[in-house]
Amino acid sequence: MTDQSEITARKRRPEARPSEILEAALDLFTERGFNATRLADVASRAGLSKAAIYLYFNDKTSLLTALVQATVGANISLASDMISKHQGPVAPLLRQLLSFMAGRMEETRMPDLIKLVISESRAHPEIGHFYLDNVIGKALPLFQSLIERGIASGEFREVDPRLTVKCLVGPMLLGAIWKSAFEPIGADPIDISALAAHDADLIIRALRP
Amino acid sequence: MTDQSEITARKRRPEARPSEILEAALDLFTERGFNATRLADVASRAGLSKAAIYLYFNDKTSLLTALVQATVGANISLASDMISKHQGPVAPLLRQLLSFMAGRMEETRMPDLIKLVISESRAHPEIGHFYLDNVIGKALPLFQSLIERGIASGEFREVDPRLTVKCLVGPMLLGAIWKSAFEPIGADPIDISALAAHDADLIIRALRP
Amino acid sequence: MTDQSEITARKRRPEARPSEILEAALDLFTERGFNATRLADVASRAGLSKAAIYLYFNDKTSLLTALVQATVGANISLASDMISKHQGPVAPLLRQLLSFMAGRMEETRMPDLIKLVISESRAHPEIGHFYLDNVIGKALPLFQSLIERGIASGEFREVDPRLTVKCLVGPMLLGAIWKSAFEPIGADPIDISALAAHDADLIIRALRP
Amino acid sequence: MTDQSEITARKRRPEARPSEILEAALDLFTERGFNATRLADVASRAGLSKAAIYLYFNDKTSLLTALVQATVGANISLASDMISKHQGPVAPLLRQLLSFMAGRMEETRMPDLIKLVISESRAHPEIGHFYLDNVIGKALPLFQSLIERGIASGEFREVDPRLTVKCLVGPMLLGAIWKSAFEPIGADPIDISALAAHDADLIIRALRP
DNA sequence: CATGAATGAGGTTTCATTCAT
DNA sequence: AATGAATGAAACCTCATTCAT
The missing domain is CATH 1.10.357.10 (Tetracycline Repressor, domain 2)
Known part of the structure; x- marks a missing residue:
């Protein structure tokens, strides 16, 4: 859709993945609340597939935990x-x-x-x-x-x-x-x-x- | 089974129903959070069936709204x-x-x-x-x-x-x-x-x- | 689709539900194996929605257990x-x-x-x-x-x-x-x-x- | 980390790979059943990555087939x-x-x-x-x-x-x-x-x- | 008024499978 | 030959909500 961002996830530096995901998660948790946030949305905002999130985090809850610990x-x-x-x-x-x-x-x-x-x-x-x-x-x-x-x-x-x-x-x-x-x-x-x-x-x- | 305590729902002053429901709801919303609270639990704590709640409230959300307005x-x-x-x-x-x-x-x-x-x-x-x-x-x-x-x-x-x-x-x-x-x-x-x-x-x- | 069978599940005698479900389950487990059997198929063969199965059984595994115990x-x-x-x-x-x-x-x-x-x-x-x-x-x-x-x-x-x-x-x-x-x-x-x-x-x- | 045991996969006689994989597969299929066995587990027990299995076999099912044929x-x-x-x-x-x-x-x-x-x-x-x-x-x-x-x-x-x-x-x-x-x-x-x-x-x- | 029974709509999670290196 | 990273597709299960009685 947008120019750059269509560079598939496979190309981008993978070390940044966790923080990208967390950022997306925080945005959405904040906008809609934790429960109302769909993992699918976190994923797509992070430019990934749902499944990819599970490469870096165990749970939806882990996102929250990680977020808190990181901050x-x-x-x-x-x-x-x-x-x-x-x-x-x-x-x-x-x-x-x-x-x-x-x-x-x-x-x-x-x-x-x-x-x-x-x-x-x-x-x-x-x-x-x-x-x-x-x-x-x-x-x-x-x-x-x-x-x-x-x-x-x-x-x-x-x-x-x-x-x-x-x-x-x-x-x-x-x-x-x-x-x-x-x-x-x-x-x-x-x-x-x-x-x-x-x-x-x-x-x-x-x-x- | 059908002794005293089972007469409850039908015999108890029915005007009190809504506030009984709200009380149950507040308890549970407080204990577990709004999302984690199951309507079924609110119902059973209020001594009613899930369906009965819908006689008094439109929505799960309405419970919250009513709660806030009442207090x-x-x-x-x-x-x-x-x-x-x-x-x-x-x-x-x-x-x-x-x-x-x-x-x-x-x-x-x-x-x-x-x-x-x-x-x-x-x-x-x-x-x-x-x-x-x-x-x-x-x-x-x-x-x-x-x-x-x-x-x-x-x-x-x-x-x-x-x-x-x-x-x-x-x-x-x-x-x-x-x-x-x-x-x-x-x-x-x-x-x-x-x-x-x-x-x-x-x-x-x-x-x- | 078919005449009779379209009498929605709500009408049929509900005491028979568990055994209807088990029968459907056995058929499919037998035909395709336990793992390859989709709960959705069990449900539709039993003339019910997926969710209805959970009114009578806890688990997919419970179906198996119940089947064995019953026989x-x-x-x-x-x-x-x-x-x-x-x-x-x-x-x-x-x-x-x-x-x-x-x-x-x-x-x-x-x-x-x-x-x-x-x-x-x-x-x-x-x-x-x-x-x-x-x-x-x-x-x-x-x-x-x-x-x-x-x-x-x-x-x-x-x-x-x-x-x-x-x-x-x-x-x-x-x-x-x-x-x-x-x-x-x-x-x-x-x-x-x-x-x-x-x-x-x-x-x-x-x-x- | 990179001592002896880590040289494994690449150095070990690569002709043996298929049978190593099959052995791992049989172990796990036996322990947990075919369906419950994760390809990832077969891989790691064989000392390989998941993807490597696909260099030698087409399918998860192929493992089973090969196993049967070999025995x-x-x-x-x-x-x-x-x-x-x-x-x-x-x-x-x-x-x-x-x-x-x-x-x-x-x-x-x-x-x-x-x-x-x-x-x-x-x-x-x-x-x-x-x-x-x-x-x-x-x-x-x-x-x-x-x-x-x-x-x-x-x-x-x-x-x-x-x-x-x-x-x-x-x-x-x-x-x-x-x-x-x-x-x-x-x-x-x-x-x-x-x-x-x-x-x-x-x-x-x-x-x- | 009250309910037991039923369901639609979805969400999280899992995994076999494939890219790109 | 080998892999880390990624994903599509689906399955199980849950729950708010509605019927029919």
């Missing part, structure tokens, strides 16, 4: 580095971290991933667990330790760090869901970076002794 | 009343509203509903739209007007009310999703009321001129 | 009765039993069943086991006890009863396989009754002291 | 020789032939082959025909001519030679099927040589004038 890890460890290396007052780092998260939300497909995980965690608990262990279970303690450091140094007043962390992160979650679930349906576009900056502002102010 | 309306108008009737400083009302939301989150199945809507809004856009129009589109402006009132009266400093509202509501969303998606998978239970109180605290402090 | 039991216990009630010389009973077996082979579809079991026992070991336990494990000992009785009474000379039984039964097995596997392919038809009579003759003569 | 011929002509060269009383030759058959059954994979042919003759009639023409159609007449010779010479009494042959061969068939289909499933092991000897004994006795 996670890196970001967390990056943030973790930022925090451990940091010295001095906590507030600027907090701003920086939220800004970093916002960046991820805007530049990558993390919002879609997050929504996907939330949506599918009941039907595919392995995915929920993976996310719980590797994202939530790492990110929240990271932020929490930051807050605690601020309290210890007298930069922040005494607050429950656990609750505070959730208040800090909540708006980011809202941003992700807004972007992935509601924008495509007609909601006003959301400026996650601005939201993050404002969030940081509010929290830092609210924590002043 | 939404009331709360919003209640909150709306609280706000319009209120006079004097805004901060206490803000606390009250968040506490009210937290109550709903803990006493009703709203968290499940919210998660369901988020999950299915792509596959069933009508539901997404309904929620956007009737919940998000009403609740956020309500809060926003409150903030604006506070700013106007000098109780709050000047902030972007739109972003502030999202920061205010974000933690509640996080609470809902936590409860519906992650608690059942093993996450620590969350105390949404405490979260709401803390959220109110932080925001009010942060908005002090 | 087995009765015959064995019948033979068992004949033997236990019998008194006097063994030889006539032997003839009678072989003649009975031959009758079953000619009047029922036992040959097809036997061939089916032999063919599928590797791929579906449950079936092999069932047959081993309920047919082979019962029939051979039955015959064996008869031979032993004959030896004890002096009617027969001393022989290894185990081997003798296999020599007695072998020709019947040959008959079954011939009929089910080779006749339909063009082999001369086989007269199992005559074979059984001759078999009895030979054995009885061979066992004379 | 058949020789034995028959051997027996045929024994018979035509023989002179004098028939009984000893009968014993010898049965013993020879038993040997084949125990030393070669003929039982598996026989079971395979029986199982697949409906789905692959060519195979059935081949077997009918080359094995059954040759072996039975051979035995029959022997019996007839015995009757003519007065060594045996007058019996229907056709039926007698089937009674003679039946136990051998039983032995083959027992060994291939039921032993692997847990049936007591069978001593085919003893069975053959006993079979010969009984028949010879039964045929005495």
